[in-house]
Amino acid sequence: MGVDIKTHIISRAEPVFDENGFAATGMDRLTQAAQVSSRTLYKHLGGKTELICAVLDARRQRFFDQLDVDSVDALFAALETWARTEGARGCFFLRAQGEMGGREPAVAAQVSNYRRELHERIARVLANDLGEAADGDLLDQILVLFEGATSMASYRGPAAFAAARSAAARLLNRTTGHANQ
Amino acid sequence: MGVDIKTHIISRAEPVFDENGFAATGMDRLTQAAQVSSRTLYKHLGGKTELICAVLDARRQRFFDQLDVDSVDALFAALETWARTEGARGCFFLRAQGEMGGREPAVAAQVSNYRRELHERIARVLANDLGEAADGDLLDQILVLFEGATSMASYRGPAAFAAARSAAARLLNRTTGHANQ
DNA sequence: GACGATGTAAAACGCTCGTTTTACATCGGT
DNA sequence: ACCGATGTAAAACGAGCGTTTTACATCGTC
Structure with a gap:
């Protein structure tokens, strides 16, 4: 077989959950997306909750693979590309x-994993950019911009990333976009 | 009667949706929260979708009533209080x-209402703070910080607002927290 | 004091869901 | 040639959903 079925089901399920939501997506749409029978899906994944957890895990890895950059500016550029x-x-x-998350602790655990890794990644990128470890306040500011760009992009598109990017540059004392005094 | 039943049902439903999600909240929990029969709920609200829209409308009004401030700093302070x-x-x-939103256009319309009003409110506060109308780039930066603080607060609490607040001050050339150069 | 409006309590309806089960096809290895 | 593993197709399940309906209580008003 080419790729194993479990990986195949997970990768096909991800965009379905992304576009239709988790609770609102029925198992029939997931079997249909993966072109497998429901019996096969249950044999390989166990159930809907386990499938969601596997999807979250796969997405986290894919996401941070694409965010493997060396500067804060490149971080927001990579986020925009994503x-x-x-x-x-x-x-x-x-x-x-x-x-x-409220009803399924396993899902909440996956979300915690993502947030921890996001925090670490931003700390790493920021330290590399500055040449030294950043203080926690600056790290939190970049994290706010990261979260904000992600939310705002859902209804404002690329303008969200442009705003986050220029704001981050100013916070790092790299004047771009606006005059600094 | 004290307040009319419709308003009562809406105000009782809001925290239930907030804590349990929209799709996952059943009508029985909403009737139970409002202490009314399902027949009364349907007579006054029409159905679940209309109830959700009414809840969104009420929350938007309440939210922006509490965000009636004159400066960007006060805006984030008010958001933290909220x-x-x-x-x-x-x-x-x-x-x-x-x-x-994907399945219920009426819900999507309420969300659009909120976002339009948020944009207007930030523009107003920013103009009042600066003494002149802000350019779009700065407005988008504050919007990113607002969205980011809202998201990040769900798992980092007050640190999110502190970060957004200090970042906004720097973007407005009011150096607080970090040294500027 | 009968009446209509308005409330409750609870059963029932039709639908969809996540999951399991039944019956059958395919195919590589000994 | 056969067997076990692995797949599909589809029916069936029990439960929960949003909604409607039935039956009954309450109460201000003419």
């Missing part, structure tokens, strides 16, 4: 948390 | 859009 190719419907993990 | 009293589970309207 949104352009994958679509921007608000943070996938925040939505998963809102829809399932 | 989060402290109402809870922070991510943007209520973004979640409504993700769960129902």
